[in-house]
Amino acid sequence: MRDPDGPRLFLAECRQRRSGHRGMTTKTRREFIQLLGVGGAVFASGLAGACSRNIRLPGGEAADDFFFVQLSDTHWGFKGPPNPDAANTLREAVAAVNALPHDPDFVVFTGDLTHTTDDDAERRRRMQEFKGIVGELRVKTHRFMPGEHDASLDRGKAYEENFGATHYSFDHKGVHFAVLDNVSDPAAAIGDAQLDWLHRDLTPIKPDAPIVVFTHRPLFDLYPQWDWATKDGARAIDLLQHWKNVTVFYGHIHQEHHFTTGQIAHHAAKSLIFPLPPPGSQPKRAPVPWDPAHPGRGLGFRDAATDEARANWRLTEHSVERTAMPAAARAY
C-alpha cells in the first residue's frame, strides 16, 4: 500500500537535506527495515537512516552497514524524440542522488555512459562531458564500466583512456565486487581471457562470501531476440554458481527487471535516457514514447543496501519523473 504523502515527504526531506536540517520525516535504517515488513512498497524518505551500525562479518571483522547507488544507461550525447530533455536528465539524476537523505558509499554506472558515435573525437568529447557532470556528485567514489555504446566501436579504447580498465574487482566492507566487460567485443562476448581472469579473481574468495557482479548486458538469455543476452554469459554464470552468495547488477535493457539463475539474483536497472518495453511485449524493441505530461516517466536509478549478514540486498527504486513518483523499496 503506497503512502499518499510519500512524494511530498520525500521532496520535503530533500529540501531539508539541502538546507542542512533534518525534520521528523527522517527515519533510521532500523525503522526503514521495519517499514518493509508492513507494506509492499515503502517510500525512500527514510532510506539509509541516520544510524550506521557496526556489524560482524563471517570472517569475524566488523564493518559498517552501507549502501551504493546504481545509475545506468545515461547515454550522454543522445538526441531524439524518445527524450527531448536529454541534455538535462543526467544532471537531474546527479541532483537527485545528491539530495538523498544520506550519501551512498559509492556510485556505480553500469554502462552506456555515452551514446555511440562514429566520430572518435566526438566520443571522447562526450566522455569528458559525462565525467564533468557526474563530477558534481557529492560522493566522490565512482565505479564505471562500459556499455556497447561506449566501447563496441573501438573495442574500449576511448573508454580506457577516460575511465580506466573495462573489467576489474574491488572489495568494500566485506563484499567482493567484480566488474565484467561484455561489450568491448562488439559481438557481446566476455571472452576466454576475461573469464580466466574472473576465475583467478574469485578463487581466493570463500564459498559463502558475498559477491556482487556489475556488468552491462544480462549474463543470462533474457531475450536474445532483442539482443538482451551475452554470447558466453552462461560460462560466467556456470563459474559464479560455485559461490553461494552472488548478486548481479546490470543495465542495457532500460527497465527494472529481476531474475534468478540457480542461486544467483540478477537485477536490471532503469535507464536515464528512455525506457524500453518489457522483453517480447511488442514486435520491435523501440523506446517507450516520451510523454510530455509525465517528463521522465520510466527513468530512474536505484540504491542497494546490504542486510546485516551481507546475504541479501534491499533495493530502492528512485524515479526522476517530474511528477515525483515516490521511490519504492523491496528486499531481495
Add this chain to the structure above:
Amino acid sequence: MGALLLAALLAASAPESTPERVVVITAKKFDFTPAAIELKVGVPVVLELHSGDRKHGFTAPDLKVDAAIEAGGVTRVRIVPDKAGTFEFHCNVFCGSGHEEMTGQIVVTP
C-alpha cells in the same frame, strides 16, 4: 529438441544434383536488404550474407541461426524450416547508432 529449423554452415558447395534456393541478403548500416524473407516449411534454402560496409552479424535466435558477416566476405547459412511462423532476425555485432533498428523477419509458410 524443439528447434524450429535445422541450421548449418554450408560446406564449400552444395551437391549439383540438389540445387537449393539461395537468398542473398546484404547488411549495411543500418538495414538488411531484403528485410523480409519468405520461406516454406521443409524447403531447404541457403542464406547468402554479404556486408555492404563493415562487420555485421545475422542472428535469428528462434531459428538457431547465428552468423558473422565479415566486411568483404560472404557467409552462407543453410536452413530447412520445419515449422511455420514469423521469426525475427537482427544484427548482433554492434555497428553504430542505428544498430538497434537493424532487424528483419523470416516468414515461414506451410
